[in-house]
Amino acid sequence: MQTGRDSAFLPSYWAAMTDRPMFYARDFAHQTLGAHLLGLNAENLAMLRHFAGSATAARGWYPLWAFTFDGTPAAIDYRSDDDFVREIPAPFELVEKAAEQYRWTADERFLLDPVITGFLRTTMTTFVELHDPLGTGVAGERGTGDFWSGTATYNEVERPPYLRVAADGIASQWAAHRALGSAGVLAAGFAAWNRERAAELAEHFSDAWWSRDGRHYTAGFTAEGPVAGFRLESTWFPALKGIMRADERSAAHLDFLAAGLEAAPPANIEAATYLPEAFLRYGRDGEALRWIRALAASRADYPEVPFTHVAHVASGLTGLEPGERPGVVRTRSHLPAGEWLEAGNVPVGRSRIGVRHDGREATELQVTAGPGVTWAATWDDGQVSTIEVPAGTRVRATPDGGVTRLPAR
The missing domain is CATH 1.50.10.10 (Glycosyltransferase)
Structure with a gap:
């Protein structure tokens, strides 16, 4: 990676075969x-x-x-x-x-x-x-x-x-x-x-x-x-x-x-x-x-x-991505039953997001830095749960519409 500290190089990273800088x-x-x-x-x-x-x-x-x-x-x-x-x-x-x-x-x-x-x-x-x-x-x-x-x-x-x-x-x-x-x-x-x-x-x-x-x-x-x-x-x-x-x-x-x-x-x-x-x-x-x-x-x-x-x-x-308007984040689990996945400190817009999926049964979303977000959680049946997640908070949602506020990690 070239960070730009040396004026001879653009800020850039390797995007080619390894024998081609x-x-x-x-x-x-x-x-x-x-x-x-x-x-x-x-x-x-x-x-x-x-x-x-x-x-x-x-x-x-x-x-x-x-x-x-x-x-x-x-x-x-x-x-x-x-x-x-x-x-x-x-x-x-x-x-x-x-x-x-x-x-x-x-x-x-x-x-x-x-x-x-x-x-x-x-x-x-x-x-x-x-x-x-x-x-x-x-x-x-x-x-x-x-x-x-x-x-x-x-x-x-x-x-x-x-x-x-x-x-x-x-x-x-x-x-x-x-x-x-x-x-x-x-x-x-x-x-x-x-x-x-x-x-x-x-x-x-x-x-x-x-x-x-x-x-x-x-x-x-x-x-x-x-x-x-x-x-x-x-x-x-x-x-x-x-x-x-x-x-x-x-x-x-x-x-x-x-x-x-x-x-x-x-x-x-x-x-x-x-x-x-x-x-x-x-x-x-x-x-x-x-x-x-x-x-x-x-x-x-x-x-x-x-x-x-x-x-x-x-x-x-995780299906984690920005929504169509600023301040909205979307998720959708693509995991098989019995598997879990957690990603933390993900930069989305001006916020940092943590997300955890437990199969398709439950999802947690946390705003670890920056402003709060509107969370649009999509489930297998196509239903979308829209949940406000303030900065510094963690929320657990389930496909039946359940929403639980949890202590921040």
Whole structure:
């Protein structure tokens, strides 16, 4: 980690393979939540701002793929402004994570820093208009399969036919619109436009991307039409981002995903770090926990593994996250019966939160620092208990509506 004490380096942390002292857009986007939970907010802001500032007209409004810790483009992935590694989901993930970090930190700079604000607007407008190969409003690329000239997908082992728009691309684009649409500090008109675009993309995905024969969402499209089959990131990103409606189709797609992973698990561990989030989002908690345990057992030193493990445990399994408005925190246990999990001193907005789940039978929430919160505890039947938790207090709640005030620890 570079703390910024030496002016030669950006405040930053390792977000790349261990033999590359660099930070990559894709790795960084996936590590930001874990980094926040570890107290690396200054690093997150500096790195995000650096990626945002690298997206220029000369580069087709793509942010650069990777930087060394002094902020220079990583030569291994950059030759010139028209010859560098670029993949469509990355700019949208950076937009989404900017809004996510604002929600978790209550730091408006993640959205209102002028460099970041310009990047958000340009990515969601000019970038999409410039990279719309099928004229559907879905960002994509030319279908060369060469990430040096731009690809539609994160799947770097993509096989022909090469996609012009990909499911991980549209899912990431939708997630970026959705995140900006609920970010309260943005101009009302821009937020409303993003909500409209998110709704339009979700409708388009539901109507045009379902493969009736395959009983799963298609991986993407070439100029000739849809391309079905199990294709790694293009298969699990619709679940990861939540663009699928929670219905029979999403259930069938998740079955298809689980079967594909059983038959051909990803060869690179980076890819596996996404899977707990994908399954947790749709309530496939057993499958998610299996991948969390497998990742932990791997003891892999790829930075994405430990960073995401922190997020999978402290936020994923606990369901702990900021609500839609400041001062609200949400929880939902994803534990099996008989198991317990406790996370403490978790920074959510301006508060520090402790949460403990005892299976699905009871949850405790404590505000250990900062202002009190409104706690929205969600249970298996979908019911939500809304409870005021003042600063310095601890509350225990149960699915039957029981609320007990407990001594603070």
